[in-house]
Amino acid sequence: MKHCVQLLVLVLCLILVSGNVLADFQKNKIAVLPFNLQGADFETEDMGKIVAEWLITAFVKEGRFEVIERKLLGQVLEEQQMIEAGLVTQETASEIGKLLGVKVIISGSVMKLRDVVEVNARIIDVASASIVTAESVSSRNVNSLQALVVEMADKIIRNFPLEGYIANRNETRVVIDLGEEAGVKPGMKFLAYKEGEVVRHPKTDEILYVKQLKTGMVKITSVQRKISEGVIIEETSSDSIEYGDYVKSMNELSPPSTARDKKDRTVEQHRDIPVQAAPIEPPPRIAPASQKKVVSPPPRSNLSSELQSYLDMLGGDDTRQSRWAAKKLYKTYPYEAEVLQEVNRVLLQGYNSRLEDKNHIDAMAWLCKLLANSKENRYMATVQEVIDRTDSPKIKKHAEKAIRSFPGYTGT
Template sequence: MKLKVILLALAVALVATTIYAAGKFYNYYEEGQEYMKRGDWDRAVEEFKAAVSLEFKDRPKVRTYGMHFVDYFPHREMGVCYYNLGDTENATKHLQLSQAFSSSKRAQEYLAKLGRGEAPAQTVPTGISREEQEKLAREKAQIERDRKQLEEQMRAVELKKKAQDEQAARKAVEEERRLTAERERLARLESERMAKEKEMMSKGRLPTGALTYDASRVTQVGTRLSLAILPFDSKGGTSEVSSMVQDNMITTLYNLRRFKIMERSKIDEIVKEQKLGMTGFIDPAKAVKVGKVAGVDAIMLGSISSTATGVALTARLIDTETGTIITAKDAFSDRTSLQDIKNMSQEIAIQMYNDVPLVEGYVIRVDPTQVILDVGTNKGMRKGMKMVIYKEGDAIIHPATGEILGKTVTKLGEVLLVEVQEKMAEASILEKEQGQSLAVGNKVVAK
């Protein structure tokens, strides 16, 4: 029995390691391709961005390890993803860049589709729940039925108008006016339905003023901090509320693009394998164990407490390497509707985002087991945060336009902040890339 449990744990760990493979450009590229196969275009784009942060150019026959080579076209695949997301501007930009680096038939085909204005197969909009999708579909179907009935009635009116009977003609004119008013009413309903759908799709887009930095403007070296959001303990509530909060946290933080968020289905699989229960409380020690099995840098766990006076929501971000709490947040509302609880969870997600900023700096001292960095509490850094050390290389120049797109980066290692002062921090070295050494003047960026 014990052997079976050990083998099962190893199998789960192996799967998780495969999902969150450590920091090689080809790992991210392969993960992006897997997401594409499932039609998860947004997550695929994030993986390809991580890949190009380490190896920018599209080209065939790129060596990964030993004598293993792959055709490496991340910009082309990003272009395909953006095409399927309906973002024609980014699709064109990345497909043209791929063509400039190394021409391929696949990029040519998608550029031709864009040139013809050919739309991708319709996909389900992100940010809308299944219930909302079904409701919108029912409303659309009803409007379509009403429209068809209206067209039949309009045709009947036209036939009446042609009749010689003057009285019938007058009635037909009155009927035409009535149906015209009905058509206008249906047009208003359709407009309202489309506005509602647009509002639902934009739920994940947060007000700019709520955020203290823009993740898209910070240098990316490999992947961002990987995070698993575990089921929230529901005290006095229901499992449905716990599930809603977990889903909303995942959606909000994923849309902010600060963290690499583990998929809910994979979290559920691991929690089930570890026999921890889907809605019960998970203590920090067990949560860290789940995070290690999942292969993520941090986990989030929390609780929802419902009382006669309102609802309280708490959440903690815990480093899986050390078990240290990186940050903790809470919120309370005397209103207890599902929408109010959802608003609280979004508020906490934004606070978490702001509390774990993407900061850049430099290495100012190197010791055998630790480094000193020029980032501190004045930049929002705190004990338990991780940073990536890297060095910049040559400029990346667009082969067709001559535009400088950025610089090549080489990842040197990762460190963990152990002591943080106002303007500096001590960090222990977690890992160093093979064949690389750390030096004063190397750049750092929060993971």
């Protein structure tokens, strides 16, 4: 009997200890590779390393990342004989990431054409060796390039939202289980939500999608080492935010560029996008924000639950879901304005990524057809950009066919 009691006490202690470990915030472990140089007449041959250093500094200051130390990174690159410019591909970057024990690798290039310097960065998922998203900045002035790279780092950071729980609620104030160690800062806003309907595969029973039901919004007012306190600034209904709700940090739109900024620099993910949406809370998933003219996810308050589900699936990690949702959305004509804005945004993000994935390619093709089928000429520029820039012959083929449906298309 005494032995059983001791064993029970030991098991309880182990549960408590493991619970504490799980409660500790785990920083995103990333590595930033030296950027490749393309072009000639750079002011220094180390420009690629300098850009990488600027990014590393920005990530470290954010507080939510564990960045691999440069010396260790250099040793791994040298051992793997990948230190020469141009030898780092998605696959080799994934190999390096696995050796370093990181989830994400950030690589890219610095290109110089005449008097314009352009920096391109790619976020590579180590597990799948696929590009999650890409960002780019360009400038005619190398002195302003550092500020642009820091701004690009901010865009990249938004792909890593902080996620936690409501640990306490007292009237209009809440405590969340994320603090300084996680990179939380006063003024940050968090979306509060509960998990809803679970969609499973009909044959494998694999969970394909879990719907997230928004309960409100919280603004952080004070931060401690492991927790933060905030005030409830929005609730979907009376007392909808409860103890145990999930929280996720929200995208904050960058302040608008001044006329001087626009003259001296270009910050863009693709090109200017002809559609703008008012700043609102993000959807359950966090997608990379485009730059200069920011295209944020459109409001969804007036959409049916069915359309909301399709939009949530559209930009998710499961490309089979994305393809299915894109096809379903295409068949919902006439289209809601919010649907068109979100489709426009997702297409601009995705027409040159995951091109090894047939489901993703099919999804992008459906989105081209959807925008063209809307007959709204303001989206013609998006489809034309896909034609001009995509590396996928199939997406280009469908875009070329789709663009003819726009009333303003002249064939030139």
